[in-house]
Amino acid sequence: MAAPHDVHDAGRLAAPTTPDPDLVEVLTDLFADYRDTRPTPTAVVDLDRELWQRLEDLGMTRLTGSESSGGSGGGWVDAAALLGLAAAAAAPVPLAEHDVLGGWLLEAAGLPNDGGLRTVCRPDPSGVALNVTWARDASRVVALWEDRDEWRVADVPADRIGIEERRNLAGEPSDTVEFDVDDLEAGMLVPHEIGEQFHLRGALARSAQVVGAMERIVEIVLTHVRERHQFGRPIGRFQAVQHLVADIASETALARAATDAAVARAAASDWQDPGMLFAVGVAKSCVGHAASVVVRGSHQVLGAIGTTLEHELHTLTKPILARRSEYGSLHDWDESLTTLAASAGHDRLWTLVTTGRAKPFHDHRSHAP
């Protein structure tokens, strides 16, 4: 990917937002190598500690951590690229949980980070958290806890939590975690905004992962329709197949545009832009609807072979669906956007679209007819 370059006086009008090209090159090589050497897909997906170690050696597992806390000081643009490339390789590593969410929470709370593998969750008032990805593999679990309107972050060692092992649609660990409420109460107080931001950061991290996986699917689909012959010609010559492929690629591109815009806004404002809720919602909505088209279309184009365990396709389509329902369902996000749009109303809808801001947020239920 080329570095930003400006022609004319366009540079003062618009700023391209692209990740560090060196980083992208290193990661592209690493994941290409991983993809070439990994074992045949299985229905159950476990943490790849060897891959995790390689990423750690490159500073990738602490990419977004401040350098003072032992991180690489990377921003969200680079982090989103990392998440996307890892997802495209279906790499079973908790980059989002450990660094982008967990590492950030620890820093926000002023807690030390020893670099040991972490995951994150939001336990309920009884101390239980559902669907905690990679919990069984973590040395500590970072818990964000809301307790009588106060928000706390606790970094709880694995030996102090109870784990009921479960798996998500993708076959990944997605465990039920039970904390001792005392451990949560002993957490560090954090500002109220951290609670909201956690949800947004989680949603955007998931969007970046899903888009990365969809882009890999586009490649798989293109290769397939060129190589696979039916009725005496490559199936990519059939107009119906071309249209399916065009739709898959177009929806992926739209999801990419929405995600990149939210990432750029997050990076430019360090998440302080009040339009982040809208920007993340746009990404989550477009990514979620694109997922329906891409998952359905890619399986349809690939046919029966794409439904087998040994094929790469499901290592992407299953995580796509598993992740789109995390940090808010597609329906939840569309409802949030509806609330924002209705509240903006006729005269400020366009302002909302371009800046993410309009009138103050209010509960839409009071407006139900």
Add this chain to the structure above:
Amino acid sequence: MAAPHDVHDAGRLAAPTTPDPDLVEVLTDLFADYRDTRPTPTAVVDLDRELWQRLEDLGMTRLTGSESSGGSGGGWVDAAALLGLAAAAAAPVPLAEHDVLGGWLLEAAGLPNDGGLRTVCRPDPSGVALNVTWARDASRVVALWEDRDEWRVADVPADRIGIEERRNLAGEPSDTVEFDVDDLEAGMLVPHEIGEQFHLRGALARSAQVVGAMERIVEIVLTHVRERHQFGRPIGRFQAVQHLVADIASETALARAATDAAVARAAASDWQDPGMLFAVGVAKSCVGHAASVVVRGSHQVLGAIGTTLEHELHTLTKPILARRSEYGSLHDWDESLTTLAASAGHDRLWTLVTTGRAKPFHDHRSHAP
């Protein structure tokens, strides 16, 4: 259309429901003749009194009226066929308003019917009714009025109502009507069920009209893709066009199946079957969603020529959209069905699908999470 015929012992298992073949033949000829001789389409559509007279001479304007009241004693199966065939010819005549709804209300109220052209509406408490189709052309307007939980039917002469002339999307008269509340209060008391039934009968009549228009569109589309050449061959040879046409025809067929099932249930039970709400909802929902596919797809297949005033297509697509929003929007009906389905729940959803009945109706808002 062939008369019902049974093979094996299937006759005791299932009853085909088809309209009187003689009636269908007469009407097919009449509307074919009408279509051949009518003027070029215009943006504004007015009542065709000559066609109305021809229909009256055949007893078609009082098809469903009881013979004792001067009607032809036809049932809903025949009425639905008449509505569909008239809609397929884009015939500007108020068959639904005058006979199927207005005539029925008069009979239900025990009011005399002089056969003069009527339309129907449900005025609000102040005596105003919006979007009353053909009001300006009616000699009397049949009003169904809810007044402090009592339902009344009044047959108000044209010279006692105020009319603000408006037109609907199809260019048809769709006027605002203002009654003298005294005239409404002087109406005949009718049972409460008449109020609910009016909505259902209106919705099903609209469904029958829309399906009839969609079936004509399928014919137009098929003719077009056979005759129109591009890139050296009929466009119907292109796979993308074939798929568009297949989708148009399939959605139309599904809408037809849903509408016929509701009509058959109405005819078999004289609207007394408690499953009518569900059956009509299924028809209205399937017809409404089919309308999106058929209107969009047919205009896409026909291209620019299909958007011109002189072309037949818009005489069908505009009324389809005008009618699908009458007697409840598509969203309203989907919500009603949702309420029924949620209330049926896991164990009785299939009973609901097959019989239209499950647990008693209740307001879904109390169940909002």
Add this chain to the structure above:
Amino acid sequence: MSARLVPPGARELPALTELRLEVRAFLAEQVAAGAFVPHVDTWLTRWDRDFTRELGRRGWLGMVIPTRYGGQGRTYLERFVVTEELLVVGAPVAAHWVAERQIGPSLLRYGTEEQKQAYLPGISRGEVVFGIGMSEPDSGSDLASVRTRAERVEGGWRLTGTKVWTSGAHEADAFFALARSAPLDPEHRHAGLTQFIVDLRAPGVTIRPIVSMGGDHHFNEVHLEAVFIPDDRVLGEVGEGWAQVTSELAYERSGPERVLSTFQLLAAAAQAMDDGRLPLDPGLGRHVARVAALHHMSFAVSAALEKHEEADTAAAVVKVLGTTEEGDIADYVDTLNATGWALDEELDTLLHAAILQRPGFTLRGGTNEILRGVIARGLGLR
């Protein structure tokens, strides 16, 4: 009125509803007794020979097979309602599915008297389990490209080749294999194919699992290495395999299993909305309406088949709309479901299974792209 793509509908009469309620009551008892756990796509994924035999005992198998062959001698309409009831409750019906839907009718139409006597009574009792061998590696939707070779030998034929996507072959007794009994003539690609009845325990047969993306084993690859097929196990006419295979497609494509594979999920979603575990959303009503309309349409096709009316195009319409809908239900519920929000074991289990099975819905039995072509042909466009 325009020529109809789908036959006119018909109303179910009490005699039929009585049968429906009888089956429903039996199934409710079975669920209550824990005999099976309702699931999605059970006609592919839930195999239970005991349950199948119990259906046979109750007269709900071999329904359209004449009584002289051990069947029930009843109508397609009666089979239709029994099938619907079994599917909506998510009963384990995979063991008899292929035999009941395709093998029985094919044997009745093309089988010799000896073949009918040999297989139909066992099928009707749910004791003889069949698979079907059509697809091959790389054949996809282009069935005429099958390469399994049938070589004429003394007293019969020797089959060599590989069939794929044979569901349940590892549990079945026999399967129908389509093979090339004469060299491919590029001008007449559909000529020279023959159907054979192959004993899956015969020497030369090797069965290997094809594991699905969820980790389940339903499909198999069946290798035939010079498997001897005696002359009396040729089905129908030599060289007429293509016509035989395609003649039964309306029966295969319009059945309720093309609509109801995810009905248990839809029912669970309705319950979850009522309980407040899923948001109330008008999409539920839209999907229920489509399922109801498809129920009417599928019934109408059955009524036409009962009267021996041509219904190939109508069957393709049911399959395209129905399989799309049963898949859309899975995606719809998935868009409502917020992971981590609450644990709803039943809904999650059904949803995940539906998502994993969904890709197959619009592929098996002819892809929806192929079938929309069939509809276009029915409309006179090709």
Add this chain to the structure above:
Amino acid sequence: MSARLVPPGARELPALTELRLEVRAFLAEQVAAGAFVPHVDTWLTRWDRDFTRELGRRGWLGMVIPTRYGGQGRTYLERFVVTEELLVVGAPVAAHWVAERQIGPSLLRYGTEEQKQAYLPGISRGEVVFGIGMSEPDSGSDLASVRTRAERVEGGWRLTGTKVWTSGAHEADAFFALARSAPLDPEHRHAGLTQFIVDLRAPGVTIRPIVSMGGDHHFNEVHLEAVFIPDDRVLGEVGEGWAQVTSELAYERSGPERVLSTFQLLAAAAQAMDDGRLPLDPGLGRHVARVAALHHMSFAVSAALEKHEEADTAAAVVKVLGTTEEGDIADYVDTLNATGWALDEELDTLLHAAILQRPGFTLRGGTNEILRGVIARGLGLR
């Protein structure tokens, strides 16, 4: 990361936002003053020469035309934000649309110095109004099949033929006509075409209205009967018409008018939901999200064009997704709107206009079927 179908996005910086807000403030004043009533699809249906001239006075026309030809010498990005602001508010921009979008850039690229001097200043002032003559009866999406004949005569050419779907021809001063200047060679169907600048008041030109399904007159049929075109009104090279016409497609296809034609309806629907006149429904959020994402994507294509990067495939993606979305908005609001329930004049007016204009969205400028083929070609499939 895979090769991207669409160029990477870019963030709007304050210098651009300032221009945006300047335009927005002017338009808000105009609406408040009743200078125009916001509407849908105004780049086709709302013609106002005064308004167009006012834009010219303010420097918001001819934005990418160099100052030496009377233009503003600004960037595609600046033109982009001005265009967006004009479209979202539903301003009457039809009079200058074709000249501003296509004619200006084409003249700049292919015109002679004399042609540029003759037309560009007037275009930049909003005083010279242009149409475009590409389609012909029966040509549809197959532009190479045009039959308008250009015959070589002393000092120029004589054009004979019929152009259709020329928007605004009855109000325009001139149009670009694509004509066949050499006989059709079936092996090279795209050769032998030439672009001409035709004075619509010249002898031999007859303009007849094509009335649209809603009863409006925007389109025309333009008959050319041996219309004389002097040599200095040939655009570019004789025989190069096809290359010239297709080289500008990215500019035509990726603009905000392929996304925002129904924005006023979406805004009215948002207001109606807030007021309780329409039911609150998550579909609103879904549509707003798509419009927002398309805004980013369309901007990204503009940024690429500014840098002279190739963007034909990306432009096709914007047009397919954008025109589908602007039409889907019309259908979506229609499914929520209950006729007879309440009178909402503004919403009804916008909704009906949007429904009537919708069929054109996915046809004009290349049908979506053709464009999905363009995308497939961009992906290497043809």
